[in-house]
Amino acid sequence: MTGHPTALSRRQFLTAAAFVTAYAVADPAWASPPVLTELAHQPVSLSHFPSTLHAFIWRNWNLVPIERLALVLDTNQAALQKLASAMGLPPVQPVSTDQLKRSYLTIIRRNWHLLPREQLLTLLNWSDEKLTFTLQEDDFFYIKLGSLKPDCKPITFTEASPETKAREKQLARWIRDEFPAGFPIHREPLFQFVNDLSQPPETKAVPASAGSAPRFGYAYFALFGDPLLETDIDPYPEGYLDQMAAAGMNGTWMHIVLSKITPFPWDHTLSEQWEQRLENLHTLVKKARRHGIGMYLYLNEPRFLPLAFFDKHPELKGVPFGQQAALCTSHPAVQQYLADSIALIVNRIPDLAGFFSITASENYTNCWSHGKGADCPRCSKRSPSEVIAELNQLYMTGIQRGMSAHKTAHQPQLIVWDWGWKTGFAEDIIPKLPKEAALMSVSEWELPIERGGIKNTVGEYSISSIGPGPRASRHWDLARRNGLKTIAKIQANNTWELAAVPYIPALENVANHAKNLRNSGVEGLMLGWTLCGYPSPNLEVVAEMGSRPTIEPLEAMQNVARRRFGPAAGAVTEAWRQFSRAFSEFPYHVGVVYNAPLQVGPANLLWPEPTGYKASMVGLAYDDLKNWRSNYPAGVFIDQLEKVASGFTQALEKLRHETVSLRLTPRQKQRLAGECRVAETVAVHYSSLALQARFIQLRDQLGAANQPTPDWQEKVLALENILKKEIRLARQMAALQGQDSRLGFEASNHYFYVCNDLAEKVINCHDLLENWLPALKKTLLKNDR
Secondary structure, three states: OOOOOOOOHHHHHHHHHHOOOOOOOOOHHOOOOOOOOOOOOOOOOOOOOHHHHHHHHHHHHEEEEEHHHHHHHHHHHHHHHHHHHOOOOOOOOOOOOHHHHHHHHHHHHHOOOOOOOHHHHHOOOOOOHHHHHHHOOOOOOHHHHOOOOOOOOOOOOOOHHHHHHHHHHHHHHHHHHHHOOOOOOOOOOOOOHHHHHOOOOOOOOOOOOOOOEEEEEOOOOOOOOOOOOOOOOOOOHHHHHHHHHHOOOOOOEOOOOOOHHOOOOOOOOHHHOOHHHHHHHHHHHHHHHHHEEEEEEEEOOOEEEHHHHHHHHHHEEEEEEOOOEOOOOOOHHHHHHHHHHHHHHHHHHOOOOEEEEEEEOOOOOOOOOOOOHHOOOOHHHHHHHHHHHHHHHHHHHHHHHHHEEEEEOOOOOOEOOOOOOOOOOOOHHHOOOOOOOOOEEEEOOEEEEOOEEEEEEOOOOOOOOOOOOOOHHHHHHHHHHHHOOEEEEEEOEEEEEOOOOOOOOOHHHHHHHHHHHHHHHHOEOOOOOOOOOOHHHHHHHHHHHOOOOOOOOHHHHHHHHHHHHHHHHHHHHHHHHHHHHHOOOOOOOHHHHOOOOOOOOOOOOOOOOOOOOOOOOOOOOOOOHHHHHHHOOHHHHHHHHHHHHHHHHHHHHHHHHOOOOOOHHHHHHHHHHHHHHHHHHHHHHHHHHHHHHHHHHHHHHHHHHOOOOOOOHHHHHHHHHHHHHHHHHHHHHHHHHHHHOOEEEEEOOOEEOOOHHHHHHHHHHHHHHHHHHHHHHHHHHOOOO
């Protein structure tokens, strides 16, 4: 999910970046784009801190170098160390350059409600243009932040008053009481998994028997942004490529912006350093190929441009939106640009595995990409199917022209993804596609489910639901009848149902899905969007299911478990089956998946009063219970989450009990401990979310009542118990993450939380217990007389 970079001014970007509703519940491709208002939005209240200064230091301590914090606050490092110590924070530690480069999204998100843009730029040591580029290019990060920037006031360093010092001591006391061994720290450093995954694999999974059929997914720790220019962070170390292959993958994919790796004929400034990027891509493709991994490029082209561009080139203007417009693909010059650019890439990089395209939604690309082609003088005379099919034909023309200069018979594959196509359009588009292409569909789309008595239909991103669904089956059948190959897009490792773990250990669900797809005759797999690339048991079980046509899920799981856990294989396999049954209770709805605080879990704060903020897509969930639960009644939503959590907890307890006395090798013990931490994290996240939902219910019920209800005392007691349980879960998660750097991380979001955030949740709950709850009780008692 990317957009056009440097062409936008800051104000233009703030309008343009908000347009995408890429994951609308009913019909994502044709949703009306949201409008970013210019109203001032006050940042959320953080009453558990004495001031925003304290919040800033807490949230950035040992995540950003102290010298940078001092620069933002225009003070000295000694003063910051003194204040940090007073709050109970640990001693200052050096922050590596590598960590900073890999965690910029984590830094932006945690300061979004604290710093004005200017101070945020100082903290990052970035230009305004780089921040704009990142907010737009890093998987629509601005959308994940809610498409608005709170009106934060500059933070200044001031000496603490006696009252403030007393509150600082209170914070330190809470930390001492809850963490007697000391402030929770990352004993396994953040991003340690990068080093671990850069080592050669110890075992090799059984490869699929499908030969050259693609089985590709995103790299586990690749950066978005401009990775082909910023080459000091290697997304594909040699050892990691071998680990991908050992887990059964034969391909990977990356985002590109066409004007960044080929010359843009109408404005060469947009393509500065394209030769270097293309050469770096060539080097990367050759490197991956040596390890048996093919590289696929994501096409979401051509990108929209500001209206100022079309003042100079009015003949190229397509559908306008805000201060931008699409580059019309019905114009011959645009068509030539697209074909020439693809041909150049293929000519320079003959070993490229292929491309996959999204031609509806995501960005405004072709004029019908968001269903508004009637606003274009050319495309209004053409059907959406004609425009979309022609665009894919242009891609294929470029591929064939590019390979014509090479003696090799290898032709990069074009995979046409039907993501975002309006219902019924496939019947018109697929017959018009180039016969050399393959059609890819989200496997579980349109799958009917029922959870807790509530019926829904799956859109995508589901391991709790086992595909394929009716939509994919229809489209694949139509593709085959028109001579096209078929590919399924699944989520083999994890989904937005929970992305804060490297994989969801519901392996029986994954294996059953793989079996169904094998039986359906699809000829390749996209193993996931950005949530995919960890070399996990999940990927291995998918490879096992493709190893021969008669293998069943249970045997595949047993094979994987024996390779990984030796004598513990039987207990682990049974745990995977129990995890799968529990996970099938997840209250799936696309609104739940995108809005609920599934990814931050126990790190999500609780507020004494409604924040008024709406949850953003897998970003900032706030206290927006209405959108968290979507069409599930609150009680059902909570019950279903508790079913998943308790199912994982019970299965995990049994697994630990049955394996405690087994004689395992050190490596088998290490793997089993890691498996248990992943499963425990799943249980903690869903347990916490259920508690948070119940807290908001009770808070709003007590706050909305003009007069206390007869059961108000029971509700206050329930709130107290919830806060105490949330403290325990935050401590539990801090211990888990401190041991395992994989937990809380996802490639397109970096760390959703770190130990600082879990410690903040502890003081947040203590503040509510010791300050807000007694005041609420006093008010209710007074009104009850």
